[in-house]
Amino acid sequence: MAYELYYWPGIQGRGEFVRLALEEAGAGYVDVARGPLSEDASAGALMAVLEQESIARPPFAPPFLKDGDVLIGQTAAILLFLGDRHALAPRDAAKRLWTHQIQLTIADLVAEAHDSHHPLGANLYYEDQKPEALRRARHFREERIPRYLGWFETLLARNPDGDRHLVGKRVSYADLSLFQAVEGLLYAFPNRTKGVLAEARRVTALHQATARRPRIQAYLNSNRRLPFNEQGIFRHYPELDG
Amino acid sequence: MAYELYYWPGIQGRGEFVRLALEEAGAGYVDVARGPLSEDASAGALMAVLEQESIARPPFAPPFLKDGDVLIGQTAAILLFLGDRHALAPRDAAKRLWTHQIQLTIADLVAEAHDSHHPLGANLYYEDQKPEALRRARHFREERIPRYLGWFETLLARNPDGDRHLVGKRVSYADLSLFQAVEGLLYAFPNRTKGVLAEARRVTALHQATARRPRIQAYLNSNRRLPFNEQGIFRHYPELDG
Numbered sequence: 001m002a003y004e005l006y007y008w009p010g011i012q013g014r015g016e017f018v019r020l021a022l023e024e025a026g027a028g029y030v031d032v033a034r035g036p037l038s039e040d041a042s043a044g045a046l047m048a049v050l051e052q053e054s055i056a057r058p059p060f061a062p063p064f065l066k067d068g069d070v071l072i073g074q075t076a077a078i079l080l081f082l083g084d085r086h087a088l089a090p091r092d093a094a095k096r097l098w099t100h101q102i103q104l105t106i107a108d109l110v111a112e113a114h115d116s117h118h119p120l121g122a123n124l125y126y127e128d129q130k131p132e133a134l135r136r137a138r139h140f141r142e143e144r145i146p147r148y149l150g151w152f153e154t155l156l157a158r159n160p161d162g163d164r165h166l167v168g169k170r171v172s173y174a175d176l177s178l179f180q181a182v183e184g185l186l187y188a189f190p191n192r193t194k195g196v197l198a199e200a201r202r203v204t205a206l207h208q209a210t211a212r213r214p215r216i217q218a219y220l221n222s223n224r225r226l227p228f229n230e231q232g233i234f235r236h237y238p239e240l241d242g
Numbered sequence: 243m244a245y246e247l248y249y250w251p252g253i254q255g256r257g258e259f260v261r262l263a264l265e266e267a268g269a270g271y272v273d274v275a276r277g278p279l280s281e282d283a284s285a286g287a288l289m290a291v292l293e294q295e296s297i298a299r300p301p302f303a304p305p306f307l308k309d310g311d312v313l314i315g316q317t318a319a320i321l322l323f324l325g326d327r328h329a330l331a332p333r334d335a336a337k338r339l340w341t342h343q344i345q346l347t348i349a350d351l352v353a354e355a356h357d358s359h360h361p362l363g364a365n366l367y368y369e370d371q372k373p374e375a376l377r378r379a380r381h382f383r384e385e386r387i388p389r390y391l392g393w394f395e396t397l398l399a400r401n402p403d404g405d406r407h408l409v410g411k412r413v414s415y416a417d418l419s420l421f422q423a424v425e426g427l428l429y430a431f432p433n434r435t436k437g438v439l440a441e442a443r444r445v446t447a448l449h450q451a452t453a454r455r456p457r458i459q460a461y462l463n464s465n466r467r468l469p470f471n472e473q474g475i476f477r478h479y480p481e482l483d484g
Contacts, residue, residue, distance in 0.1 A: 056400050057340050060347045060393050070336060074346040076318075077339055094312060097319055098299050104316040105302045111353060119361045120374060121381040132362060132374050139363040151302050158298050 002028035004066040006049060009033035009042040011232035012184075012225075014075045014110065015063040020176040021079055023219040025086035031224070076103045079173040088173045099167045102155065102174040106181050109148045113184060114233045116140040117240060126230075126237070137240035141192045145185060149193075149200050152178055156202035163202045164209065171213070178203070179210035184234030189241045244270035246308040248291060251275035251284040253474035254426075254467075256317045256352065257305040262418040263321055265461040267328035273466065318345045321415045330415045341409045344397065344416040348423050351390045355426060356475045358382040358482060368472075368479065379482035383434045387427060391435075391442050394420055398444035405444045406451065413455070420445070421452035426476030431483045 003022065007015030010033075022029045033042040046062055049055070049071075059073025065081070072078050080100055083089030089099045114122075119136040120129040156163040166174045182203065185193040197204045210216055219225055228234055245264065249257030252275075264271045275284040288304055291297070291313075301315025307323070314320050322342055325331030331341040356364075361378040362371040398405040408416045424445065427435040439446045452458055461467055470476055 056402060057343075058393075058396060058400075059343070060350075060390075072339060072343065074343045077343040077346055080342070081339060097314060097323055100322070101299075101301070101314065101316045101319040104319055108302075115357065115361075119357075119363075120378050121361075123381050123385065136362050139365050143365065148302075151300075154300065158300075160298060 001068055002030050004030045004032055005063060006032050006046045006066065007063040008046070009039040010226070010229070012180075012228060012234075013063075013232050016180055017075050017106075017173075017177050018063050018065060018078050018082070019224070020180055020216065020219070021082045021086070021088055021173045023224075024171065024176055024213065024215050025082065025088060026215060027082075027086060034224070076100065076107055079103055079177070083173050088171070088176075090168045090170075090172065095167055099172050099174045102166055103177055105148075105151070106174070106177045109144075109181055110184075110233060112140055112144055113181075113188065116188075117235050117237060126235070130239075133237075133240060138242065141189055141240070141242055145189065145192055146196050146199075149182075149185075149196050149203055152203050153200040156206065164206065166206075171210075175206060175210060176216070179207050179216075182207040184228070187228040188234040188236050190236070191241050243310055244272050246272045246274055247305060248274050248288045248308065249305040250288070251281040252468070252471075254422075254470060254476075255305075255474050258422055259317050259348075259415075259419050260305050260307060260320050260324070261466070262422055262458065262461070263324045263328070263330055263415045265466075266413065266418055266455065266457050267324065267330060268457060269324075269328060276466070318342065318349055321345055321419070325415050330413070330418075332410045332412075332414065337409055341414050341416045344408055345419055347390075347393070348416070348419045351386075351423055352426075352475060354382055354386055355423075355430065358430075359477050359479060368477070372481075375479070375482060380484065383431055383482070383484055387431065387434055388438050388441075391424075391427075391438050391445055394445050395442040398448065406448065408448075413452075417448060417452060418458070421449050421458075424449040426470070429470040430476040430478050432478070433483050 005015065005018055007013060032045055035042065037045065050058060055071060057071055059071065063075060063078065064071055064073040065078045072081055083099065089096050116137040117126050117133050118129065119132045126133065155166050159165065159167065161169045165171060166178060211220060247257065247260055249255060274287055277284065279287065292300060297313060299313055301313065303315065305317060305320065306313055306315040307320045314323055325341065331338050358379040359368050359375050360371065361374045368375065397408050401407065401409065403411040407413060408420060453462060
């Protein structure tokens with residue numbers, strides 16, 4: 001039976017990390033919010049699941065994945081599950097945990113990227129917190145982007161199995177997620193990110209190689225891949241790119 | 243061999259979620275930053291580990307746990323490891339993942355609690371972002387605290403094994419972490435949190451019962467438990483409590 005992925009319609013957002021894993025695995029899935037429903041109806045279907053009182057394990061927020069009777073929320077937990085199920089993480093316990101640790105750090109980066117344009121909270125529009133966003137984005141851009149990308153570069157350099165993957169010799173969901181984080185940073189902060197990537201050749205190579213993986217390439221060229229936009233997590237506001 | 247826990251000296255912070263699990267497990271551990279070194283020297287020891295070039299799997303940030311040759315970073319990943327090792331999570335795969343999903347949501351709550359006093363970033367003092375903190379804290383206090391605590395209350399109510407634990411019939415690291423989150427909220431936002439807890443009797447009961455667990459009680463009464471303070475994640479600034 002195909003998985004059902006529930007996420008907000010219209011944006012890549014955190015759902016995209018799950019989509020990339022499902023696509024690389026060649027797993028059948030229904031992207032509920034991308035169905036024939038309108039965006040409002042899709043969001044309604046998602047909220048209906050969250051509010052069903054019969055669900056013993058209700059997710060706190062999207063994305064969540066339905067596998068028959070099992071419902072899993074939290075992006076990193078979904079990837080932990082898919083990693084085991086579809087060999088997108090090593091079987092060895094220590095490497096499997098290390099893959100997850102990297103994913104959790106990518107999740108921190110994603111949260112900071114979001115807060116760079118919404119420092120006062122998701123309840124206000126960007127336009128209502130623009131001076132604050134300018135201040136927070138400067139710190140993110142100048143300190144955090146190089147710190148994160150530098151860390152990934154170090155991990156690749158130190159991988160005893162070679163610098164083509166973050167963990168082991170094969171692709172893992174952490175590689176796919178790093179690809180997506182770099183995509184997002186390049187969209188949101190193109191000037192700054194290109195500058196930092198110039199000093200991070202292994203991250204750059206992983207980003208390019210991932211885009212050429214046959215299933216990922218097919219996905220990126222399909223209409224299943226939504227473009228980035230200014231409703232998502234990675235937003236391009238030129239004034240925030242310095 | 244005893245574990246070594248590395249975390250910033252002087253605060254509970256994210257390290258506290260790890261300490262509570264280690265204490266409940268009765269596991270031997272050295273809290274490196276609480277040793278005989280000065281705070282500066284402790285922080286130095288921690289940074290030295292982060293910067294060692296021989297480490298194949300360097301954590302991005304504290305806390306991290308050393309178990310012989312194995313180094314694990316990210317609070318939720320450490321707890322996933324300790325949960326398996328010390329039976330602080332169910333063995334059943336679906337319940338184990340659900341425990342982790344809850345932990346990841348607690349991590350989100352913790353990050354939001356931090357940002358309520360540091361919306362512009364950790365690089366600036368609270369005093370340099372006070373008007374912004376007032377705006378962000380209002381949203382956190384009015385919308386997010388009830389949303390999170392209401393979710394935990396729902397989980398307890400729906401646990402098929404009874405409402406004394408978040409998952410299954412026994413204590414898990416998720417219970418310990420919820421205890422700590424409630425402790426932190428009661429410290430930082432006492433007025434608001436007491437009001438919300440009045441409508442969440444199961445969360446209140448779990449919080450109280452956890453404090454009475456023999457090993458947790460002994461820990462809370464020991465000098466190993468640092469008091470909350472205004473350098474940590476949960477800070478009490480009366481103006482932010484409305």
